[in-house]
Amino acid sequence: MKLRGDNALFRRSELLGLLAFATLILVMLPAALDIFRLNLVGKYLTYAFVTIGLVVCWGYAGILSLGQGIFFGLGGYCMAMFLKLEASSVENTKIQSTPGIPDFMDWNQLTALPWFWKPFENLGVTLAAVVLVPTLFAFIIGAAMFKRRVGGVYFAIITQAVALILTILIVGQQGYTGGINGITDLRTLKGWDIRSDGAKLTLYYIECGLLLAAIVATQLVTRSKLGRILVAMRDKEDRVRFSGYSVSSFKIFAFCFAAALAALGGAMFTLQVGFMSPSFVGIVPSIEMVIYTAVGGRSSILGSVCGALLVNFAKTRLSESFPELWLFGLGALFVVVVLSFPEGLAGVYRSSAPRLARSFVAKLRALWRTPMTRSLDHELAE
Amino acid sequence: MSTHQDFLLSVEALSVSFDGFKAVDDVSLYVEPNEIRVIIGPNGAGKTTVLDLICGKTRATSGSIRFRDKELTRMSENGIVEAGVGRKFQNPSIYDDLTVFENLEISYPRGRSVLGALLFRRDRAVRERIEEIAETIYLADQLAERAEYLSHGQKQWLEIGMLLIQDPELLMLDEPVAGMSVSERRNTAELLNKIIVGRSVLVIEHDMKFVEDIAHRVTVLHQGKVLSEGSMEHVKTDPKVVEVYLGH
Numbered sequence: 001m002k003l004r005g006d007n008a009l010f011r012r013s014e015l016l017g018l019l020a021f022a023t024l025i026l027v028m029l030p031a032a033l034d035i036f037r038l039n040l041v042g043k044y045l046t047y048a049f050v051t052i053g054l055v056v057c058w059g060y061a062g063i064l065s066l067g068q069g070i071f072f073g074l075g076g077y078c079m080a081m082f083l084k085l086e087a088s089s090v091e092n093t094k095i096q097s098t099p100g101i102p103d104f105m106d107w108n109q110l111t112a113l114p115w116f117w118k119p120f121e122n123l124g125v126t127l128a129a130v131v132l133v134p135t136l137f138a139f140i141i142g143a144a145m146f147k148r149r150v151g152g153v154y155f156a157i158i159t160q161a162v163a164l165i166l167t168i169l170i171v172g173q174q175g176y177t178g179g180i181n182g183i184t185d186l187r188t189l190k191g192w193d194i195r196s197d198g199a200k201l202t203l204y205y206i207e208c209g210l211l212l213a214a215i216v217a218t219q220l221v222t223r224s225k226l227g228r229i230l231v232a233m234r235d236k237e238d239r240v241r242f243s244g245y246s247v248s249s250f251k252i253f254a255f256c257f258a259a260a261l262a263a264l265g266g267a268m269f270t271l272q273v274g275f276m277s278p279s280f281v282g283i284v285p286s287i288e289m290v291i292y293t294a295v296g297g298r299s300s301i302l303g304s305v306c307g308a309l310l311v312n313f314a315k316t317r318l319s320e321s322f323p324e325l326w327l328f329g330l331g332a333l334f335v336v337v338v339l340s341f342p343e344g345l346a347g348v349y350r351s352s353a354p355r356l357a358r359s360f361v362a363k364l365r366a367l368w369r370t371p372m373t374r375s376l377d378h379e380l381a382e
Numbered sequence: 383m384s385t386h387q388d389f390l391l392s393v394e395a396l397s398v399s400f401d402g403f404k405a406v407d408d409v410s411l412y413v414e415p416n417e418i419r420v421i422i423g424p425n426g427a428g429k430t431t432v433l434d435l436i437c438g439k440t441r442a443t444s445g446s447i448r449f450r451d452k453e454l455t456r457m458s459e460n461g462i463v464e465a466g467v468g469r470k471f472q473n474p475s476i477y478d479d480l481t482v483f484e485n486l487e488i489s490y491p492r493g494r495s496v497l498g499a500l501l502f503r504r505d506r507a508v509r510e511r512i513e514e515i516a517e518t519i520y521l522a523d524q525l526a527e528r529a530e531y532l533s534h535g536q537k538q539w540l541e542i543g544m545l546l547i548q549d550p551e552l553l554m555l556d557e558p559v560a561g562m563s564v565s566e567r568r569n570t571a572e573l574l575n576k577i578i579v580g581r582s583v584l585v586i587e588h589d590m591k592f593v594e595d596i597a598h599r600v601t602v603l604h605q606g607k608v609l610s611e612g613s614m615e616h617v618k619t620d621p622k623v624v625e626v627y628l629g630h
Contacts, residue, residue: 088602172597222501224499224500224501225488225493225500225502225504226496226499226500226502228480228484229487231477231479231480232477232479232480232485232488233476234479235477235480236475236476236477238475239471239476239477240438241460242420242437242468242469242471242489243465243489243544244491244548245460246458246461246494246495248392249496250499252498336489
């Protein structure tokens with residue numbers, strides 16, 4: 001029966017796409033780029049974690065979150081706190097009035113490490129916190145909103161507000177958070193210098209592994225019945241509710257899942273770029289992340305990853321040459337994509353790929369046939 | 383006077399007001415097991431609101447709705463579904479982006495929690511049950527088709543099928559034959575006669591021929607109140623009903 005194949009995790013075309021992508025990031029890019037450029041690609045890929053989450057949250061469940069920077073930032077900050085504590089050993093900070101605490105705390109007349117910094121002295125706790133803190137925060141926001149049936153535009157605006165509040169909080173509490181500069185001057189991870197070229201390459205591969213795992217995990221979610229329920233919910237929320245599902249639980253799940261992935265991206269960002277600051281938490285980065293997803297295709301996992309890569313690549317190129325024009329360009333790109341290509345690049349690919357492939361094959365055939373038939377004609381003539 | 387236990391559904395002194403407007407006003411209604419009850423009444427009589435109240439879509443201002451031994455007015459919508467109440471909406475309410483098979487699968491009463499949905503496997507039992515239901519609702523050949531490409535009548539059947547797969551004890555149908563062609567209407571009547579076996583059904587319908595065919599008892603609502611109740615014969619000859627329907 002034709003429905004049987006539906007149980008497979010990947011369709012054949014998806015599997016080919018994933019293999020092509022894995023080859024690109026694992027083999028081709030490391031071979032073609034120097035370590036500086038590869039590190040840039042690694043930075044772009046941290047946003048791919050966010051866009052994959054947005055595919056589930058926005059593309060599938062229809063929940064537009066304009067606050068993914070919150071979770072990206074929280075994940076990044078958790079990682080940065082550990083690295084900062086390691087960089088602030090008594091030996092490294094002996095010129096401070098209170099040695100052994102991060103430099104920005106000393107500048108702000110703090111004399112002891114605040115209680116919420118203490119757990120981040122432990123790497124295991126930190127790694128757990130990287131995922132758990134943002135996910136728990138998403139759970140609280142999600143439960144508060146979705147249980148009260150707040151959705152759509154209102155939810156989007158509230159996520160914006162939370163992103164703004166968090167930014168203001170981080171900037172305002174300079175002594176505890178590093179303020180507007182963020183947490184900088186990160187050096188080592190358990191004595192391993194993360195600024196060296198070798199470390200950068202290793203971190204890049206770790207990130208690729210995590211990203212591929214995230215793609216497979218997301219595919220598992222979207223291909224399960226849960227994925228179909230999310231789509232059904234986007235279409236007809238009431239019907240799902242009256243089919244016996246707690247709609248709010250499913251929305252909370254989608255939102256938390258997206259938050260956990262964003263947090264993972266944030267932690268990888270800190271490790272590869274070497275600092276974390278409020279400029280990755282607020283409204284603008286959060287909206288940019290949604291734009292990456294829209295450009296790539298909000299219902300395609302790989303499409304959204306490509307969106308993150310391409311837009312970031314363009315951003316680096318264009319904002320170097322025309323810094324004042326970039327934001328306008330980005331806004332225009334978003335409007336054009338949403339109006340003309342609601343399914344993004346993935347949608348364009350899906351609708352035109354079969355036709356392109358067919359014409360390509362036809363051309364190949366024609367090329368191949370011409371000499372063959374000619375020689376055949378020749379033989380026949382003889 | 384009977385006790386609660388004799389009835390599958392006991393609606394007592396149910397009222398709801400929207401900004402002072404009493405859409406449903408002190409309605410009492412008792413449905414026995416295996417009974418087919420039809421609610422009729424002019425537009426704005428509060429028929430759909432009564433169904434909304436029973437399935438939890440609208441919250442009652444006062445009164446009680448007991449289903450078996452459960453008080454539905456305090457339960458969540460999904461809790462009410464799990465208790466055994468199924469609801470079909472007036473306009474076909476199906477998932478356009480999913481196939482007929484997936485539409486039915488989502489309604490299959492297993493894996494309704496987040497974890498359950500993640501771990502749900504499309505096994506033989508599920509497949510067979512869906513095929514069986516599809517056969518019943520005349521959509522066996524459309525299983526792989528996207529639901530948005532179905533005709534209006536087929537969409538209505540699909541929604542009935544989605545309820546059927548839940549196997550509810552109380553089935554509530556809001557105008558199941560509205561907007562259907564003559565042949566679709568005939569098929570739907572046949573379908574309803576097939577699926578009402580072994581459960582109580584609460585139907586809202588305007589088509590009197592259809593009502594006469596299926597109703598055990600009829601409740602007439604008018605301006606949020608019960609105007610008359612009894613067999614179709616009784617209701618048809620009730621002077622109050624005649625007045626409301628025919629005017630002075």
